[in-house]
Amino acid sequence: MAIGSLFCAALRDDRYLPRIFAYYYKQWNGFTMGFHQHDSTEIMYVIQGNCEVEVEQSPSGHRSLKLQKGEFILLDANTRHRLVVEQSCRMLNVEFGFERHAGIFPSIRELAEEEPALASLLASADTFFTLQDPDEVYHALRGLVVELDNQGRDGGVLDRLLLSQLLIRIGRLRAETDALMNQPTEVYVKQCWAYLHQNYDRNIQVKDVAAAVNLHPGYLQRIFKSNTGKTLIEILTSLRMDKAKMLLRSTDIPVADISEYVGIGSRQYFHAIFKKHTGVTPIDYRLSKDTQLYDIRGK
Structure with a gap:
């Protein structure tokens, strides 16, 4: 059984490995997308330009988040949202989820047991969050995409290990950002x-x-x-x-x-x-x- 949510409790109780479902680069120019949702977790990374991502928080309201170069948003599965680009924005989008794992490689649960930042990320209750990237996340994303392109197929050992590495980097970046926000x-x-x-x-x-x-x-x-x-x-x-x-x-x-x-x-x-x-x-x-x-x- 596949899981689309990054924050599903089953990931902390059973053996799952992350898997990429879709990925693409896209240049947006003067575009407003309709509200929609995915059954997988999505990362939207701004490479150039800027945009807004509107996240629906209730039937009658939404939150607008401005993103610029070097920033990204992580949207959990089934989070309704839309992209608004007034001028231009180049993005890298990655959609992923998790599948049961019975091999010898460490599952996401076992990695979280060794990596506190990843454990904290998986245990959070947020449906979305944004972060400023000091280039570490983008390098990990780009390396993952290059590997997927070279393999010409979904899944694979290295792909999943690179995606696990990406989640660890995001967990660490979020922990560092939270720590900095709490500093005077x-x-x-x-x-x-x-x-x-x-x-x-x-x-x-x-x-x-x-x-x-x-x-x-x-x-x-x-x-x-x-x-x-x-x-x-x-x-x-x-x-x-x-x-x-x-x-x-x-x-x-x-x-x-x-x-x-x-x-x-x-x-x-x-x-x-x-x-x-x-x-x-x-x-x-x-x-x-x-x-x-x-x-x-x-x-």
């Missing part, structure tokens, strides 16, 4: 501040800061903006301008070289940003009557 966001904001102060002289991007504090770039930008009222780039630029003013005011470093000291490779761009923030050019700032040059040679 102020902790990550402070870590970001420290990283910016130590690295403002380098060509850093949001993804570099996110990697330093072990957060997804999109999630980091949201909590940083909600805690400070400004974006990471706005704070980084403001910090660089403060450092530039200090160098112009207190050292005799040539004005033409200041941009390199604050991590801005283009002198022209540095001059434009500095004037936007201070109202004067770097040269005028140094020559202003309030500026006290510090001779680093001690003369």
Whole structure:
């Protein structure tokens, strides 16, 4: 007997292996799908663009979930939903379920006994959830699809092992996301501040800061903006301008070289940003009557 639901109690009591029922890539352009449901569990992964997935929660209401590149939704079997794409969205969809297993390979139950994150995933009562992927889930999905294409058939030992690996990765990602959501966001904001102060002289991007504090770039930008009222780039630029003013005011470093000291490779761009923030050019700032040059040679 096949089981379509990821959260069926029988998976934790008997020996089942996961099996892919369908998979496909699809480019959607300006499309609204009618409400429908599957008798299998579905993963909808956004490769490019963005979309909305509306999930029916009662006969009179539904919840709308926005997805962008690198995010995916897992929908349990028989969860009514529809896809809405206003512009364009490229997706990878995988539908899977479980079949009884009597072989020597570990069943999903036995894997869950060894992997707490998978056990927690199987025991959850959610009919759907969304996650931001640091590329681990997509690589697992793509590897699974390549294997299915190469085999030219459904099922198979490696296919099922790869699908089991995918479920473990999703379980771990969900556990990590839940743990991060329970952490005070102020902790990550402070870590970001420290990283910016130590690295403002380098060509850093949001993804570099996110990697330093072990957060997804999109999630980091949201909590940083909600805690400070400004974006990471706005704070980084403001910090660089403060450092530039200090160098112009207190050292005799040539004005033409200041941009390199604050991590801005283009002198022209540095001059434009500095004037936007201070109202004067770097040269005028140094020559202003309030500026006290510090001779680093001690003369």
